[in-house]
Amino acid sequence: MSCLNTAHTRGETLSSMVGVGLRHPHYKEALLGSSSIDFVEVHAENFFAEGGIVPAILDDIAQQYPISLHSTSMGLGSAVGINRDYLQRLKRLSQKVTPILISDHACFTWSNLNGNAVHAGDLLPLEFSQQNLQVMTENVDKVQQVLGRKILVENLSSYVEFRFSNMSETEFLTELVNRTGCGLLVDLNNLIVNAHNFSDESSLQTASQWLQQLPTGAVGEIHLAGYTPVAENELIIDDHSQPVSDECWSLYRTALKQLGAVTTLIEWDNNLPSWPVLLDQATKARSIMSEIAIMKNVPMSEEGFLNAI
Amino acid sequence: MQSELDILCRRQEALIALIFSEQSMLENKEEDQMSKGLKIYQNNLLMTAVRALSLKYPVIDKMIGREALSGLTRKLLHIELPASGDWADWGEQLSSLIMTTELYDQHPYLAEIASFEWCLHETARGVGTELNVNALARLSEQNLKSVFIQLSKTLKVLSFHYPVDEIWMLHQLDESQIDTNELAVLLKEPIELHRIVMYQREAVPCVERLTEQEQAWLIDVLAGLSLDQLLEKYVTFDLSGWLSVAIEEQWLEGLR
Structure with missing residues (x-):
């Protein structure tokens, strides 16, 4: 697969790469000179424009870094299916940049409102039911066929829970992996946010238990992020506006011990720090990954997603 | 059910x-x-x-x-x-x-x-297109009835009652630098139409003012009049001067 070739050109294997989310205010610095990161993740929709300066910017980024395409609008769990034009735009973009990874979320976005087609503009939560699993399976299959490659599906932070769910999130995702062959993108911050918002147990304990229920070899990427603290009894919003939280670093260690080295991304979307501060977060992730690898005494490239491809 | x-x-x-x-x-x-x-x-x-x-x-x-x-x-x-x-x-x-x-x-x-x-x-x-230089040879054809000017797909011919291009430019300054008197003049009751061509040049959007005749010419080109019809309608129009501007500003895609 082309994604592996691209990753290897930097002397890294995909499973030990560390990257950052690249957002508009950082373009200039990211393109000036070298940096310590192995890849950048961009939001696919930000590069859908086929004319103007946007394609040239993406070309420049792709010259310097392997790119992971993270889309936020695909709505893989949408019962009405995925908009065909959207998928074609994503396909064109994917063909243009040959990303090392393509990912989106276990959520729905496409629906109808008053008889008109609508896109929610947000990542809306799924019922974890057999019917929604069937919908998700068909959609993921279709996307993987159109794109001609495997995608990663990310667990969501959610602010409502449905009484219609009759399976756990991990049962749902495990079955999705089994049925479609997709990989998983585990957002550790989302696990912590959900645990804070919906669990009576300690968030770390809840999130660790969640991780233990994942299928072996399915995790292709980890997202790390922080959130704005809130008052007691308020729901935490997954705003990606802070440094990776201590809880998230702690859960990252747990995840690496369990999963082995996994491609890792620092996700910071709002209240952006300076570029060097963002890179420092990536450096910290890399040092934790090395430390865990030494403790486990296994080569960083031998485990994780590579075996699953 | x-x-x-x-x-x-x-x-x-x-x-x-x-x-x-x-x-x-x-x-x-x-x-x-x-x-x-x-x-x-x-x-x-x-x-x-x-x-x-x-x-x-x-x-x-x-x-x-x-x-x-x-x-x-x-x-x-x-x-x-x-x-x-x-x-x-x-x-x-x-x-x-x-x-x-x-x-x-x-x-x-x-x-x-x-x-x-x-x-x-x-x-x-928008997606800009490169000029098809070879197509310009059609200008030397004797029968211009079947020759049509093709403009860039990013080009738009617009008219406004207010000088919106100037108002927009003024607001590219920091708020403290905006001359409120100048702004007040621009925002006062409109008395004339402001004709504008908007297009993409070197992948960046550009705006130019047009005269009434230039605007009418562009509208007719966009409407699909042949070169023969255009030259008949705009007898005094400086075609070679316009072509050189159109090529320079990347308005022109070619001739068909």
């Missing part, structure tokens, strides 16, 4: 309807978990939509302020549903929405500025 898929569709629609529902945003006072969660989705939608509009309409944002823009955004979400999965495609109807509000009564220029900014946004994202 509804299938399970239909039932799932209806439930997803119901959540979207709640999120987009203005009534629920204003009147939902219950503080249970579901209501709190719903409010987060409602706020997310509004904030994302406001941000999307502010990126496309930076001058409108500057002139009316974020609070007024939020109010317009809330209304626009009910008139023009986001439907493509890319927020960059949403917001075209802001100008017509402004014309239905009190803002328009007090500040009639806002609708034209919004219209100008949307065109600028579209031009910035």
Whole structure:
């Protein structure tokens, strides 16, 4: 697969790469000179424009870094299916940049409102039911066929829970992996946010238990992020506006011990720090990954997603 | 009888309807978990939509302020549903929405500025085409009835009552540097039409003023008049001078 070739050109294997989310205010610095990161993740929709300066910017980024395409609008769990034009735009973009990874979320976005087609503009939560699993399976299959490659599906932070769910999130995702062959993108911050918002147990304990229920070899990427603290009894919003939280670093260690080295991304979307501060977060992730690898005494490239491809 | 898929569709629609529902945003006072969660989705939608509009309409944002823009955004979400999965495609109807509000009564220029900014946004994202130099050889053909000028697909011919291009340029300055007297002159009751060509040059949107004749010429070119018809209609028109500008400014795609 082309994604592996691209990753290897930097002397890294995909499973030990560390990257950052690249957002508009950082373009200039990211393109000036070298940096310590192995890849950048961009939001696919930000590069859908086929004319103007946007394609040239993406070309420049792709010259310097392997790119992971993270889309936020695909709505893989949408019962009405995925908009065909959207998928074609994503396909064109994917063909243009040959990303090392393509990912989106276990959520729905496409629906109808008053008889008109609508896109929610947000990542809306799924019922974890057999019917929604069937919908998700068909959609993921279709996307993987159109794109001609495997995608990663990310667990969501959610602010409502449905009484219609009759399976756990991990049962749902495990079955999705089994049925479609997709990989998983585990957002550790989302696990912590959900645990804070919906669990009576300690968030770390809840999130660790969640991780233990994942299928072996399915995790292709980890997202790390922080959130704005809130008052007691308020729901935490997954705003990606802070440094990776201590809880998230702690859960990252747990995840690496369990999963082995996994491609890792620092996700910071709002209240952006300076570029060097963002890179420092990536450096910290890399040092934790090395430390865990030494403790486990296994080569960083031998485990994780590579075996699953 | 509804299938399970239909039932799932209806439930997803119901959540979207709640999120987009203005009534629920204003009147939902219950503080249970579901209501709190719903409010987060409602706020997310509004904030994302406001941000999307502010990126496309930076001058409108500057002139009316974020609070007024939020109010317009809330209304626009009910008139023009986001439907493509890319927020960059949403917001075209802001100008017509402004014309239905009190803002328009007090500040009639806002609708034209919004219209100008949307065109600028579209031009910035449009796909420019390279000039087909070989096609220019058709100019030497004897029968110009079958020769047609092809303009760049990013080119737009526009007319405004207010000098929106100048108002827009003035707002590229920091707020403290904007000359309020100059702005007041630009915003006063319009007396003449301002003719504009908007196009993409070196991948960047550009704007030029046009004379009445230049505008009419471009409109006729876009309408598909042959070169023969154009030269007959515009007897004194300087075709070679115009062609050189059109090539330089990347208005021209070629001749067919």
